[in-house]
Amino acid sequence: MSAVGVPMMVRLPAWRARFTLVVLLAAFLVLGARSVYLQSMNTSFLQGKGEARYSRVLEVPATRGRVVDRNGEALAISTPVKSVWAIPEDVNATAPQLKSLAALLSIDARELDRKISEAEREFVYLKRQIAPETAARIAGLGIPGIHQQSEFRRYYPGGETMAHVIGFTGVDDVGQEGIELAQQAVLAGVAGSRRVIKDRLGRIVEDVESIRAAQDGRDLVLSIDSKIQNLAFGALKSAVETHKAKAGAIVVLDVRSGEVLALANLPTYNPNNRARLTGAQLRNRVMTDSFEPGSTLKPFTVGLAIETGRLTPESTIQTAPGTLTIGSYTIHDAHAGAAMSVAQVIQKSSNVGAAKIALAMPREEMYDLFKRVGFGAAPRLGFPGEASGRLREAKTWRPVEQATMAYGHGISVSLIQLARAYTVFARDGELAPLSLVRTGAPAAGTRVFSPEVARALRAMLEAAVQPGGTAPRARVVGWRVGGKTGTAHKQENGAYAAHKYVSSFVGFAPVSEPRLVIAVMLDEPSAGQYYGGQVAAPVFSQVMQGALRLLGAPHDAPLAPIELPGEGDEVKENT
Amino acid sequence: MAKLNLLLLLVLIVCALGLVTSRHESRKLFTELEREQERARALEIEFGQLQLEAGTWGLHSRVEKIATGALGMRAPDPRRVRMVEVKGEPRR
Numbered sequence: 001m002s003a004v005g006v007p008m009m010v011r012l013p014a015w016r017a018r019f020t021l022v023v024l025l026a027a028f029l030v031l032g033a034r035s036v037y038l039q040s041m042n043t044s045f046l047q048g049k050g051e052a053r054y055s056r057v058l059e060v061p062a063t064r065g066r067v068v069d070r071n072g073e074a075l076a077i078s079t080p081v082k083s084v085w086a087i088p089e090d091v092n093a094t095a096p097q098l099k100s101l102a103a104l105l106s107i108d109a110r111e112l113d114r115k116i117s118e119a120e121r122e123f124v125y126l127k128r129q130i131a132p133e134t135a136a137r138i139a140g141l142g143i144p145g146i147h148q149q150s151e152f153r154r155y156y157p158g159g160e161t162m163a164h165v166i167g168f169t170g171v172d173d174v175g176q177e178g179i180e181l182a183q184q185a186v187l188a189g190v191a192g193s194r195r196v197i198k199d200r201l202g203r204i205v206e207d208v209e210s211i212r213a214a215q216d217g218r219d220l221v222l223s224i225d226s227k228i229q230n231l232a233f234g235a236l237k238s239a240v241e242t243h244k245a246k247a248g249a250i251v252v253l254d255v256r257s258g259e260v261l262a263l264a265n266l267p268t269y270n271p272n273n274r275a276r277l278t279g280a281q282l283r284n285r286v287m288t289d290s291f292e293p294g295s296t297l298k299p300f301t302v303g304l305a306i307e308t309g310r311l312t313p314e315s316t317i318q319t320a321p322g323t324l325t326i327g328s329y330t331i332h333d334a335h336a337g338a339a340m341s342v343a344q345v346i347q348k349s350s351n352v353g354a355a356k357i358a359l360a361m362p363r364e365e366m367y368d369l370f371k372r373v374g375f376g377a378a379p380r381l382g383f384p385g386e387a388s389g390r391l392r393e394a395k396t397w398r399p400v401e402q403a404t405m406a407y408g409h410g411i412s413v414s415l416i417q418l419a420r421a422y423t424v425f426a427r428d429g430e431l432a433p434l435s436l437v438r439t440g441a442p443a444a445g446t447r448v449f450s451p452e453v454a455r456a457l458r459a460m461l462e463a464a465v466q467p468g469g470t471a472p473r474a475r476v477v478g479w480r481v482g483g484k485t486g487t488a489h490k491q492e493n494g495a496y497a498a499h500k501y502v503s504s505f506v507g508f509a510p511v512s513e514p515r516l517v518i519a520v521m522l523d524e525p526s527a528g529q530y531y532g533g534q535v536a537a538p539v540f541s542q543v544m545q546g547a548l549r550l551l552g553a554p555h556d557a558p559l560a561p562i563e564l565p566g567e568g569d570e571v572k573e574n575t
Numbered sequence: 576m577a578k579l580n581l582l583l584l585l586v587l588i589v590c591a592l593g594l595v596t597s598r599h600e601s602r603k604l605f606t607e608l609e610r611e612q613e614r615a616r617a618l619e620i621e622f623g624q625l626q627l628e629a630g631t632w633g634l635h636s637r638v639e640k641i642a643t644g645a646l647g648m649r650a651p652d653p654r655r656v657r658m659v660e661v662k663g664e665p666r667r
Contacts, residue, residue, distance in 0.1 A: 063619075066623070066626075073630060073633075074626045074627060074629070074630040075630075077623045077624075077626055077627050077630075078623070079620060079623050079624050079627065080620055155627050157627055157630030157631050157634065158630075158634075159634075161635075161636070199602075203606050203609075204605070204606065204609045205602040205605060205606060206601075206602060206605060207605065226635065227635060230635035230636060230639075234636070234639075477654070478656075546650075549650075549656075552658075554658055554660075555658060559654040559656075560654075561654075
């Protein structure tokens with residue numbers, strides 16, 4: 001130590017300065033290394049973190065496509081609605097608030113109270129799918145713990161008239177019946193998402209990327225004409241009520257394009273309000289039910305016989321004494337006839353005549369014909385649950401079965417198969433392909449009969465609706481019509497039920513240049529009348545008259561009033 | 576040399592400001608686009624609802640009921656309908 005007060009130069013050791021310098025440099029090096037590391041190695045992580053502060057991924061909802069009829073009238077439309085839900089724990093509302101909430105949701109106040117006091121549940125729907133206006137008023141109440149979410153709801157303006165064609169979607173917007181189910185892939189949209197940058201106020205200021213583009217469902221234009229549909233539904237409904245039938249079905253086809261213009265079933269339901277639906281209401285009988293068609297099949301048997309040159313329309317068939325016994329089975333005619341021409345077999349609907357014609361042909365040929373007009377195979381319209389009907393292999397047919405099949409027993413078809421098969425007569429021998437979607441263009445068919453045979457059959461079927469035939473009530477004023485009745489006993493537990501019938505009528509008009517095929521079926525008419533000519537033919541007539549007027553088809557018959565035969569004058573058939 | 580640098584610095588500043596302005600403009604326009612798209616969606620929804628409403632008012636059964644009930648209309652007798660063919664138009 002040196003003396004106090006005397007300043008002295010102290011020489012610090014040189015290493016200390018160097019040490020400080022090295023430390024400082026090292027600190028800089030660390031900083032530099034760190035920044036290099038952050039900038040180059042770890043950059044994506046940091047950028048991601050940064051973006052998370054201001055970028056958001058948004059759901060882009062997609063709407064389900066509309067369904068419209070051939071004239072563009074809306075049949076099914078999705079529109080946004082709100083669902084209201086609550087977190088019971090968070091709900092904190094005053095009594096008057098709860099009361100007005102219950103009123104807005106139109107549910108019982110006690111029910112609401114029960115729902116929001118379920119403490120163990122974290123999420124409870126108070127009501128699904130309410131109108132956006134109501135939802136806005138609920139939001140206006142400002143009750144904490146009550147939330148809303150956007151959903152789509154599907155509305156069906158056509159209601160019960162269109163129910164079986166359109167079907168409906170479930171609460172999750174997925175098709176469950178009808179066209180909604182069949183065309184789910186087309187109608188359904190795919191929700192997308194995108195990343196955006198939002199500013200302080202929550203406005204979107206920049207679109208960063210579209211992660212998945214939203215795809216709205218495509219609109220679907222059906223072949224249905226809602227005017228004809230309404231006409232058909234109304235006529236069917238009044239017939240089902242008058243004749244106290246268990247069920248009824250009708251289908252209208254456009255002959256040239258094969259489009260389905262109308263398709264209705266009873267009983268039906270309202271697709272907008274589907275509480276307490278029964279299976280019977282949901283059933284689309286036109287497509288999914290097959291029945292024994294009865295006499296409506298006779299023209300095919302006769303057509304085949306003429307086509308193959310075995311008979312001409314003028315050939316005579318001996319039907320006396322009105323019965324024909326094959327093995328242990330006897331075929332009856334309702335009206336015991338004498339020798340009849342082939343045309344009269346159709347006109348009077350003689351079972352014996354049809355059976356005799358059938359037995360003169362090999363069973364393979366008949367089987368082949370039935371196959372070619374579309375029996376025994378689903379029509380493949382893409383509809384859920386299409387019936388293919390029952391057509392057994394030809395080699396299993398016994399003679400009696402071949403005979404009964406000639407008049408439509410021992411074989412079953414759906415109403416749409418039957419209607420389609422009749423396009424063979426209406427289209428000069430060609431079978432039309434069917435479509436439920438508007439095509440608007442004539443469709444190429446597959447030839448089954450030659451044009452001459454088809455025209456000959458048309459003439460016979462026209463005779464069947466004249467006085468002296470089975471269905472004079474099928475005629476319409478101003479147009480020539482042709483068609484065939486069917487009245488078949490229903491099968492129950494493998495045997496024919498005595499007093500249960502399926503009455504049907506299939507026909508076309510105008511005969512000179514057919515435009516429409518209409519098939520009508522009534523199940524178990526139980527008000528006394530059950531013959532196809534009395535029950536189903538008037539429905540045909542009513543719908544055909546209206547539909548031809550709507551289509552503006554030129555008249556091909558004088559506009560004279562139709563004289564209906566008196567009671568008892570009609571020829572009745574028993575199949 | 577220094578003059579040139581100064582000039583370049585000036586240009587740089589102007590460019591930078593320009594970038595900021597255009598970025599701001601683009602964001603403003605984008606917000607507007609977003610708003611218009613939102614409006615388009617809302618209009619689309621409204622169109623659907625109006626179609627629905629039109630469909631409900633124009634239900635054939637309703638029209639028929641009013642026509643026959645309130646207005647006393649009925650379908651004309653077919654004999655009193657005359658078909659007119661328009662020249663030049665092919666028969667449908």
